[in-house]
Amino acid sequence: MKRHLLEAADLDRDDATLVLDTAAQIDQALAGREVKKLPTLRGRTVVNLFYEDSTRTRISFELAAKRLSADVINFSAKGSSVSKGESLKDTALTLEAMGADAVVVRHSSSGAPHRLANWVRGSVVNAGDGTHEHPTQALLDAYTIRQRLGRVEGVRVAIVGDVLHSRVARSNVGLLHTLGAEVTLVAPPTLLPVGVGSWPAEVSYDLDAVLPKVDVVMMLRVQAERMNASFFPSAREYSRRYGLDARRMGALPDDAIVMHPGPMNRGMEIAAEVADSARSTIVEQVANGVSTRMAVLYLLLGGAPQ
Amino acid sequence: MTSYLIKGARPLGGDPVDIHITDGRISAIGNSLDATGAEVVEAAGLIALPGLVDLHTHLREPGREDAETVETGSRAAALGGFTAVHAMANTDPVADTAGVVEQVWRLGQEAGLVDVVPVGAVTVGLKGERLAELGAMADSAARVRVFSDDGHCVADPALMRRALEYVKAFDGVVAQHAEEPRLTVGAQMHEGDRSAKLGLTGWPAAAEEAIIARDVLLAEHVGARLHVCHVSTAGSVEILRWAKSRGVQVTAEVTPHHLLLTDACAESYDPVFKVNPPLRTDADVEALRAGLADGTIDAVGTDHAPHAVEDKESEWAQARPGMLGLEQALAVVIETMVEPGRLDWAGVADRMSVRPAAIGRLDGLGIRSQGRPIAPGEPANLVLVDPAARATVDPAALASRSRNSPYAGRELPGRIVATFLRGTATVLDGKATR
Amino acid sequence: MASSAQPARNAAPSSGDPSPGSVLSAADVARMVDRMAHQLIERAATDADAGDTTAGLANLVLVGIPTRGAPLARRLAARIEAFSGVTVDVATVDITLYRDDLRRRGVRALEPTELPAGGIDDRLVVLVDDVLYSGRSVRAALDALRDLGRPKAVQLAVLVDRGHRELPIRADLVGKNLPTSRTQKVSVRLVETDGVDEVLVTEERVAGRVDEP
Numbered sequence: 001m002k003r004h005l006l007e008a009a010d011l012d013r014d015d016a017t018l019v020l021d022t023a024a025q026i027d028q029a030l031a032g033r034e035v036k037k038l039p040t041l042r043g044r045t046v047v048n049l050f051y052e053d054s055t056r057t058r059i060s061f062e063l064a065a066k067r068l069s070a071d072v073i074n075f076s077a078k079g080s081s082v083s084k085g086e087s088l089k090d091t092a093l094t095l096e097a098m099g100a101d102a103v104v105v106r107h108s109s110s111g112a113p114h115r116l117a118n119w120v121r122g123s124v125v126n127a128g129d130g131t132h133e134h135p136t137q138a139l140l141d142a143y144t145i146r147q148r149l150g151r152v153e154g155v156r157v158a159i160v161g162d163v164l165h166s167r168v169a170r171s172n173v174g175l176l177h178t179l180g181a182e183v184t185l186v187a188p189p190t191l192l193p194v195g196v197g198s199w200p201a202e203v204s205y206d207l208d209a210v211l212p213k214v215d216v217v218m219m220l221r222v223q224a225e226r227m228n229a230s231f232f233p234s235a236r237e238y239s240r241r242y243g244l245d246a247r248r249m250g251a252l253p254d255d256a257i258v259m260h261p262g263p264m265n266r267g268m269e270i271a272a273e274v275a276d277s278a279r280s281t282i283v284e285q286v287a288n289g290v291s292t293r294m295a296v297l298y299l300l301l302g303g304a305p306q
Numbered sequence: 307m308t309s310y311l312i313k314g315a316r317p318l319g320g321d322p323v324d325i326h327i328t329d330g331r332i333s334a335i336g337n338s339l340d341a342t343g344a345e346v347v348e349a350a351g352l353i354a355l356p357g358l359v360d361l362h363t364h365l366r367e368p369g370r371e372d373a374e375t376v377e378t379g380s381r382a383a384a385l386g387g388f389t390a391v392h393a394m395a396n397t398d399p400v401a402d403t404a405g406v407v408e409q410v411w412r413l414g415q416e417a418g419l420v421d422v423v424p425v426g427a428v429t430v431g432l433k434g435e436r437l438a439e440l441g442a443m444a445d446s447a448a449r450v451r452v453f454s455d456d457g458h459c460v461a462d463p464a465l466m467r468r469a470l471e472y473v474k475a476f477d478g479v480v481a482q483h484a485e486e487p488r489l490t491v492g493a494q495m496h497e498g499d500r501s502a503k504l505g506l507t508g509w510p511a512a513a514e515e516a517i518i519a520r521d522v523l524l525a526e527h528v529g530a531r532l533h534v535c536h537v538s539t540a541g542s543v544e545i546l547r548w549a550k551s552r553g554v555q556v557t558a559e560v561t562p563h564h565l566l567l568t569d570a571c572a573e574s575y576d577p578v579f580k581v582n583p584p585l586r587t588d589a590d591v592e593a594l595r596a597g598l599a600d601g602t603i604d605a606v607g608t609d610h611a612p613h614a615v616e617d618k619e620s621e622w623a624q625a626r627p628g629m630l631g632l633e634q635a636l637a638v639v640i641e642t643m644v645e646p647g648r649l650d651w652a653g654v655a656d657r658m659s660v661r662p663a664a665i666g667r668l669d670g671l672g673i674r675s676q677g678r679p680i681a682p683g684e685p686a687n688l689v690l691v692d693p694a695a696r697a698t699v700d701p702a703a704l705a706s707r708s709r710n711s712p713y714a715g716r717e718l719p720g721r722i723v724a725t726f727l728r729g730t731a732t733v734l735d736g737k738a739t740r
Numbered sequence: 741m742a743s744s745a746q747p748a749r750n751a752a753p754s755s756g757d758p759s760p761g762s763v764l765s766a767a768d769v770a771r772m773v774d775r776m777a778h779q780l781i782e783r784a785a786t787d788a789d790a791g792d793t794t795a796g797l798a799n800l801v802l803v804g805i806p807t808r809g810a811p812l813a814r815r816l817a818a819r820i821e822a823f824s825g826v827t828v829d830v831a832t833v834d835i836t837l838y839r840d841d842l843r844r845r846g847v848r849a850l851e852p853t854e855l856p857a858g859g860i861d862d863r864l865v866v867l868v869d870d871v872l873y874s875g876r877s878v879r880a881a882l883d884a885l886r887d888l889g890r891p892k893a894v895q896l897a898v899l900v901d902r903g904h905r906e907l908p909i910r911a912d913l914v915g916k917n918l919p920t921s922r923t924q925k926v927s928v929r930l931v932e933t934d935g936v937d938e939v940l941v942t943e944e945r946v947a948g949r950v951d952e953p
């Protein structure tokens with residue numbers, strides 16, 4: 001494993017498999033236990049540096065670190081911890097002085113974790129940067145797929161929605177490809193990046209044509225603001241062409257699953273009855289997020305591999 | 307005034323000769339000149355070029371003296387072999403009045419290292435709404451001939467047409483920063499495979515090309531001169547070639563960084579590589595080199611854009627666009643054009659001195675002329691280059707007040723040994739004399 | 741066995757010649773496992789709370805410490821069953837996340853933790869490992885057990901005790917005491933993990949269990 005986890009490409013197939021295996025072992029080791037805590041990272045300090053509100057991701061990382069007995073410090077740009085106007089570099093130097101062993105960073109600017117990695121000695125874990133990547137989300141998604149379908153290799157995955165602005169999509173395309181899955185991106189052409197042709201994924205504009213041929217459909221959150229910038233004409237038209245409703249869910253193969261990184265826009269990209277159906281893995285994804293992130297923290301902080 | 311005898315230099319790469327400088331002019335060129343009392347500059351193996359002229363320099367004064375001043379920028383220019391630079395108008399206050407351009411002009415005179423030629427803003431406050439007092443700036447002591455809202459595009463086609471027409475009255479030229487703003491909202495880098503991967507908002511080539519296409523048609527229609535700043539795409543070169551073939555009075559410049567670097571640099575997310583227009587693809591770089599070689603692109607313009615550390619040591623999106631260029635411009639041209647055999651030294655002189663001086667109308671000003679031939683009687687604006695020397699760029703060693711050089715750590719050819727501005731050595735032995 | 745000075749010639753049939761440094765052969769290992777199985781049965785018979793041997797064995801859980809403690813625990817259970825006819829519960833407890841030497845040794849892949857369906861509360865837990873050295877692995881295993889339940893008692897069975905304890909820990913059952921120096925490596929190899937049963941003492945690292953304090 002590399003020292004930092006900044007993007008899916010930091011993990012080769014062996015690394016990615018190791019993370020998933022480790023998460024599975026952690027899950028198994030903790031299953032049914034009253035004491036959900038392991039002493040592994042006692043004395044290590046994990047800083048959650050969140051420049052963007054994301055309670056669910058922050059809590060997931062916080063729980064992961066605490067279950068491994070690390071000391072957790074939450075730095076929130078929204079609160080008072082990161083003072084106004086302090087640069088990312090100054091903050092990095094502060095964290096460095098505090099002896100952070102890992103910095104989990106969420107930032108609205110693509111590449112901010114890469115910058116941070118230049119300035120701190122500890123491991124940097126990207127918890128979502130701008131429209132770039134969110135590698136632990138991809139890991140927990142792959143973990144969820146493997147848990148439900150028994151494998152990732154050869155699994156056909158459709159990623160549907162605002163690919164252009166989605167860090168989840170970027171990380172998933174990279175990681176799923178690394179793990180041997182076949183990815184199809186489905187979106188209106190306006191919500192696909194110009195360079196998407198260079199990605200290891202098929203591209204389709206037609207959700208109905210893709211659904212019968214996939215094992216996993218991963219719905220991306222679509223923000224209504226995109227409507228105002230003419231990425232699509234209206235929420236209603238978007239939902240009609242690219243939303244996953246009960247009728248479309250019926251077109252999926254029998255054991256296909258429906259995923260969503262959350263938070264969902266029920267009624268926009270996903271209908272409530274789909275989100276709440278047995279095919280939906282949305283709740284598992286949240287639980288799997290904790291064990292996957294424990295695995296990442298353990299593997300990054302545990303020390304140099306043998 | 308010191309008199310100099312430059313011994314054994316090769317003008318435009320030709321045979322070695324001695325060049326005698328007295329009273330600010332070249333007094334004689336020949337072999338074994340006797341110049342009693344002259345300070346001798348040994349120049350065996352060095353190439354002599356006319357002093358370089360930059361059409362596109364950001365000196366940041368007034369307003370951001372923490373990033374650069376007229377004096378520090380002038381020193382960087384002299385060290386880069388320049389004897390004249392056009393100081394862009396996007397200062398604070400904006401150079402949109404006779405008062406501001408005269409202030410910049412005077413600061414340049416006081417520094418005395420290069421001729422600082424102010425560029426006037428096209429529109430008041432660079433806002434793109436109404437014309438600045440172009441005539442007043444033209445008539446001022448600064449004698450402004452180049453007008454530009456650089457940093458911003460004159461996007462309104464009607465306003466652009468009026469500007470092109472209006473400056474004809476004093477033989478001015480509008481230098482357009484070609485960027486359709488509606489196509490580059492939030493843009494961070496070239497739009498293509500790499501922007502898709504890096505999750506940085508794309509700056510499409512079409513946003514530049516659309517404006518250039520529009521503006522050459524306007525220039526043709528009203529019979530005016532148009533200059534295109536920092537051409538960055540293969541498509542732009544095509545459009546310029548087409549326009550020139552139709553006889554449109556259009557000139558264009560390319561930056562050193564667009565000749566050398568590509569959008570691959572963005573993969574580090576190091577904002578030192580963030581620039582506007584952005585670094586493009588290998589194919590664009592190739593087209594730009596070809597365009598500069600065949601003259602479709604007239605000049606190299608540095609777009610020297612100093613930025614304070616805090617404006618660059620940040621997240622990519624928060625960083626300001628721009629990179630240093632003056633001190634390495636000639637080195638990059640040698641690396642990308644001379645060494646591969648695409649431009650000879652006469653070509654370098656043409657693209658970096660003669661043509662930019664002509665575009666800025668600096669070539670017919672008597673003793674204050676720039677971009678003139680190396681010949682007896684001409685103003686002694688000269689640069690001596692050692693083409694064989696190679697050095698690794700160390701930002702800390704630059705004369706600019708800023709450190710945002712995209713060439714840090716890169717080895718480049720061509721050492722500037724000496725620069726003469728009207729007979730005064732501004733650089734000797736590779737060091738600024740003041 | 742004094743024969744350890746001379747490399748054993750009666751190696752496992754499948755493995756051809758023994759590896760350099762081999763001090764215990766496949767037959768030796770098999771004998772040691774059998775003896776330990778008998779000892780466990782005897783102990784069960786004297787388990788005062790259980791009443792008889794069968795009840796004592798039924799209350800026993802053999803907890804293997806991965807990697808090689810796990811197959812050893814399974815072998816012991818199989819031999820106990822062969823000798824007594826009683827099926828003994830086998831479990832594994834991975835101690836990786838409980839180790840105190842992560843910083844020094846770095847991460848490694850986790851192994852499964854599998855407990856009997858009813859847990860380990862009030863059971864007699866016998867930890868099984870291949871080599872007892874510093875005692876740190878056993879300490880980590882005790883920490884892990886504490887989080888997993890409350891056994892009636894915990895005992896320790898090891899195939900090889902090579903000495904050099906760094907903690908006040910001792911084994912209740914030892915297959916073989918092997919006096920070594922700290923510079924030596926003791927490697928237990930098992931068919932399940934290494935394709936061959938043998939115990940090596942070398943000055944160099946070899947494939948197999950490499951024990952460091």
Ligand SMILES: [Zn+2]
Nearest residue numbers: 456457483535
């Ligand atoms: Zn510009």
